[in-house]
Amino acid sequence: MYPELGQLALILSLLLAGLLSVVPLVGAVTGRDTLQAFARPLASGVFVFVGLAFAVLTYAFLTDDFSVAYVANNSNSLLPWYFKFSAVWGGHEGSLLLWILMLAGWTLAVAIFSRRLPPVMISQVLSVLGMITVGFLLFIIITSNPFDRILPNVPADGADLNPLLQDVGLIIHPPMLYMGYVGFSVAFAFAIAALINGRLDAAWARWSRPWTTVAWAFLSIGIALGSWWAYYELGWGGWWFWDPVENASLLPWLSGTALMHSLAVTEKRGVFKSWTVLLAIVTFSLSLLGTFLVRSGVLTSVHAFASDPERGVFLLGLLAITVIASLTLYAFRAPVVHVRARYGGLSREVFLLLNNVLLVSATLLVAIGTLYPLVLDYLELGKLSIGEPFFNLTFSPLAVAAGLLLGAGVFSRWKRTDGGWLGRKLLWPLSVSVLVTAATLMAYGGFKPWAFVGVFTSTWVALATFWDLWDKSSSRKGRLHGLKRQSRSYYGMILGHLGLAITMAGATIVSNYGIARDVRMVPGDVASVGDYQFVFRDVGERQGPNFTAQYAGFDVILDGERVATLYPEKRQYSVGMSVMTEADIDAGLFRDIFVAIGERISDQAWAIRLQYKPLVRWLWLGSIFMAAGGFLAISDRRYRLRHKAAATKESGKPAPDSDKPAGVYS
């Protein structure tokens, strides 16, 4: 009976979410406090019931209840318990339930952590989040019920989780990614609430900033995990394929990055308001677009689960309603906003504006490259694909431009920066970067134009960031005092920018100096890749929990010494009878050694892929830095203090059109 409890919990949460989307909003519009007071309890209620549904599904997986169709399709009694657990979001229905659980979680978090917000604002924000929840709950209940049963012919065992997904990466990748996707709904809700109120002020920017930053940090981790997973689990050592599904997650990340920066300007200087609010709408719409692309089956990839046209249409409908409704609201309300602040041609405002232009162009570019083939196909104008060269060619210049701009931008001042002063400031980072880049390229064995540009840009970003820290931390009471005096959000920014530099350096070096060789080898053969020798020792067989594997033993030798022994595998899964390549990697901070075995060519011979991947770990290390920067920034004291200050100010003087933020500082 208990799976029906899950279904019931979903329906109850739909009812509560329906109330949440209407009651507090009506309260806010009519000014009735009693109705607004329902917002927080309803938000908690939605979370509790969605959580209950999720718990029921998890229980069904852990106890191998194959009477539930979704469990039967995505699990098997032989799976280890942790994969049974992660199989909960291994298919369409469950991953959607996870999405909704995250949404309910974010809504609850807003309800809990925004106690200092004016009640009108919080009612509207929670109502908007409630509306989104209603949309997705309807979607899951109508088209993708995870609790559908197979009765009375209960299968004896499940069809197993796709072997590709039986991996640690999958346990954490989707939750992180969804935290990011769904997190942008909060920034969106704040933007909509601000539009309804007509109070797009610095206080609004300050409230949405930490939420945006934290969602962005989760998304960064989620994307990095996906890339890391593709690197070792898809078997062949690529880390970014410009696959539409990857692009779907990159789109909200790019526009979310733009949003973070323009929110900074809106908070500090009170300008770019309409732009910022538009970016908040766009970012969340792109999250929805990502969900649509990935979940509707219009794309074919690891992530495209069951394709069912009804689902695609429903999601597209949700996306269309969100975009049209919010843009209509924007069109009517945004012009109310007036700009009063002034800034000069070389001010930090302008640098951040350029940053936004570049990031939005990059977003547009990735969007066109991703959607163009889909649209053409839909219009039956032919089938084509846009491959990696397109994205590499167009994306790289924008990334480089953004990096170069960043180096100059960190030194710039609000309102105006003296051109000559800025030029002198940049002279040192510029010359040191050139030297470092030349040395790096020499060490890696030769000049390549793109390698030069990439390494230069990342060194430039890193140096400028440190230089700025050095400048800012100079103090009469000593360096240490100066360093301590800097705020956490400043250190957050430092970490974020360093993370970008690290990721760029990794991407540049591994794409330019990585070596991959496909070779035919028989046991006893030696092949060399760069300075490394690979000795193919032997072939063996072993038994896993739900697969049998053939493995090959490799000794990796550098300068006559063995540095690693690797055992790549070819796994045959017993349930689906599918074959999986399991690469083996000797990981290091400065290089990875990667061996994967392909098919058996003859009795003795195997096709083998050997790879040397310099700095590949930096790709993901950089994103850890970025995410850490995000989390550090939101722990800044000023958010808590200013919340209080803002709240007391507003409760004393309800002036919705006030353009002066609670603290104007430059």
Next chain:
Amino acid sequence: MHPIRKKRLTIVLFLLAGLSIAVGLITYALRQNINLFYDPSQIAAGEAPVDVRIRAGGMVEEGSVERDTETLKVMFRVTDFNASVPVEYEGILPDLFAEGQGVVAMGRLDGNGRFVADQVLAKHDENYMPPEVAEALKKAGKSATNTGPEGSATTY
């Protein structure tokens, strides 16, 4: 001009500049990086361009896979059951490459009607059929026999 309008104009100009750079790059990059899809019938009829990077796909013909035992060279034929095209590939084939399975290959046609592939994609599920292949088969009047029941097309 009013200072605010002037400011707005600058913003708009900045945006336009950024967008036109983006669009310029896009058109430049698109020109050489669009890969059109052709099915075996089209290729056999000579509709596909020679020595241009294209995608081709269909089923791997039963009994057509020939493997060189000394190198990584593989030869096979891709068919839509109306016509078939010989494909040559050197490298490691994906795990799910097998006779009777759907594949998509990227590469160029040489002058002799042979498709020289630099990339072969087979999807990671035995029930899965690449949509291009499914459609190519449908066009050729064959039903895609191993397209799984609705809902089982999990993927790669």
